[in-house]
Amino acid sequence: MSLREARLGYREHVVSVPHLYAAARKFALQRASRVPGLGPRLVEVALKRRYGSHVITPLKVRNFIQAHHDEESKAVVVDSAPYHLNLDLYNVCNLRCRFCPTGTDQLDRERKRFTAAKAKQVIDAVKDYVIVFSPFQWGEPLLIPETYEVIRYAHDAGMYTSMHSNFSVKVKDLGRKLVESRLDTLLVSVDGLEQGVHETYRRNVNNDFIFANVRELVAARKKLGSKTPRIELALLVFRHNEHDVPLLEQKRKELGVDAFVTRKAVIYEESWIPEGKAFQPLTELFTGTCSFLYQDLNIEADGGVSPCCINTSRRWDVGRVEDLTDLKAFWNNPKHQAMRAYFAGFHREGQAAEASPSDQPLLCHSCDWVSDCRAHADLGKLSPLPPSFAAESMTLNHGIAPKLLPVLQGNDSAGCVKIERSLAGLKCDVCRALDRPQDLG
Numbered sequence: 422m423s424l425r426e427a428r429l430g431y432r433e434h435v436v437s438v439p440h441l442y443a444a445a446r447k448f449a450l451q452r453a454s455r456v457p458g459l460g461p462r463l464v465e466v467a468l469k470r471r472y473g474s475h476v477i478t479p480l481k482v483r484n485f486i487q488a489h490h491d492e493e494s495k496a497v498v499v500d501s502a503p504y505h506l507n508l509d510l511y512n513v514c515n516l517r518c519r520f521c522p523t524g525t526d527q528l529d530r531e532r533k534r535f536t537a538a539k540a541k542q543v544i545d546a547v548k549d550y551v552i553v554f555s556p557f558q559w560g561e562p563l564l565i566p567e568t569y570e571v572i573r574y575a576h577d578a579g580m581y582t583s584m585h586s587n588f589s590v591k592v593k594d595l596g597r598k599l600v601e602s603r604l605d606t607l608l609v610s611v612d613g614l615e616q617g618v619h620e621t622y623r624r625n626v627n628n629d630f631i632f633a634n635v636r637e638l639v640a641a642r643k644k645l646g647s648k649t650p651r652i653e654l655a656l657l658v659f660r661h662n663e664h665d666v667p668l669l670e671q672k673r674k675e676l677g678v679d680a681f682v683t684r685k686a687v688i689y690e691e692s693w694i695p696e697g698k699a700f701q702p703l704t705e706l707f708t709g710t711c712s713f714l715y716q717d718l719n720i721e722a723d724g725g726v727s728p729c730c731i732n733t734s735r736r737w738d739v740g741r742v743e744d745l746t747d748l749k750a751f752w753n754n755p756k757h758q759a760m761r762a763y764f765a766g767f768h769r770e771g772q773a774a775e776a777s778p779s780d781q782p783l784l785c786h787s788c789d790w791v792s793d794c795r796a797h798a799d800l801g802k803l804s805p806l807p808p809s810f811a812a813e814s815m816t817l818n819h820g821i822a823p824k825l826l827p828v829l830q831g832n833d834s835a836g837c838v839k840i841e842r843s844l845a846g847l848k849c850d851v852c853r854a855l856d857r858p859q860d861l862g
């Protein structure tokens with residue numbers, strides 16, 4: 422079975438309980454929320470149950486509902502603001518994970534670190550609308566001491582805070598610092614019970630540090646009388662570690678943490694694909710249009726604003742952090758409009774006629790996260806792979822969108838999404854611009 426066949430095969434068994442739940446949730450948000458009075462009230466109750474009363478305000482409820490309506494109608498110019506904030510405080514990591522652009526040194530950005538003061542300015546600019554705040558993207562947030570202060574500031578500004586960590590670091594008083602930061606949820610990556618299994622994917626990881634840190638955090642929660650952060654152990658599932666699922670559930674109980682979850686990976690090598698049907702690689706996330714374009718604000722450590730959390734290159738940035746002084750205007754800037762217009766079928770009457778995506782390549786043109794996409798069907802998909810993630814064995818044997826071809830050919834490698842992903846000396850078969858062997862270590 423080829424990787425492509427595996428990806429397509431996955432679609433045959435996508436109807437599962439989580440998918441039905443997601444569909445029901447989407448229906449409730451987009452349709453039931455329109456019932457005057459009762460609909461918004463139900464959404465408010467649901468949001469308060471999930472994120473807490475201190476987070477949810479009437480304005481956030483109205484914005485949340487409007488964002489879903491904007492997405493449902495594939496609005497190009499929206500009346501809502503993003504309600505997730507992903508702020509990459511530091512884009513450096515101590516590990517070298519195999520399919521990660523940071524771990525394979527493929528991140529096309531300067532390595533940077535947000536100051537606490539600058540992060541607080543961002544939080545102030547968006548706090549009226551943002552429900553969930555995450556202080557990471559491409560790096561390990563526990564490598565810098567500012568993280569705790571920024572999380573606490575976001576909490577006090579009325580945001581639900583959620584963080585992922587490899588937890589493979591030694592930090593003095595880590596448990597106390599995390600509890601006192603008022604972090605709501607912590608997801609700890611554990612891709613193998615044994616060191617040898619874990620480090621197959623997460624090179625440089627240290628299981629002893631991880632489990633010692635988890636024990637310290639559980640003890641600190643107890644000592645300080647806190648229920649937060651909720652701790653989840655998370656296994657990114659590959660073929661070499663899928664047998665660890667029951668073992669890590671056992672470990673969770675032994676450690677006294679709240680949950681153990683499995684996560685589907687983005688996989689570029691066939692031999693890494695798990696055999697279990699439930700763990701097949703992540704393929705499409707959305708239908709018809711991209712939810713990220715209506716919900717998520719992604720700020721990179723160098724101050725660039727990304728269209729979504731999968732962007733690894735500053736080439737595709739949609740603005741700068743300095744532009745956030747007027748959040749709603751920024752959220753409707755020409756680049757945001759162009760991306761939404763792409764999925765809306767380019768030109769919707771009365772909406773942003775100038776936002777034609779054919780003018781310039783967009784990251785979304787090559788993205789496989791959106792299924793049932795009319796625009797992709799019209800243009801011809803660029804690639805069977807999701808954009809931007811780097812892997813040693815990635816190949817470039819895909820078709821090319823006819824409408825984009827002149828743009829790419831006339832512009833050498835500039836804007837070529839294949840070049841963005843062309844690693845280890847592979848050449849783009851369209852513009853043939855890359856011949857750059859890289860040592861991936």
Ligand code: SF4
Pocket residue numbers: 711712713714728729730731760784785786788789790791808
């Ligand atoms: S590149 Fe893909 S995931 Fe990112 S905004 Fe575009 S469609 Fe969404």
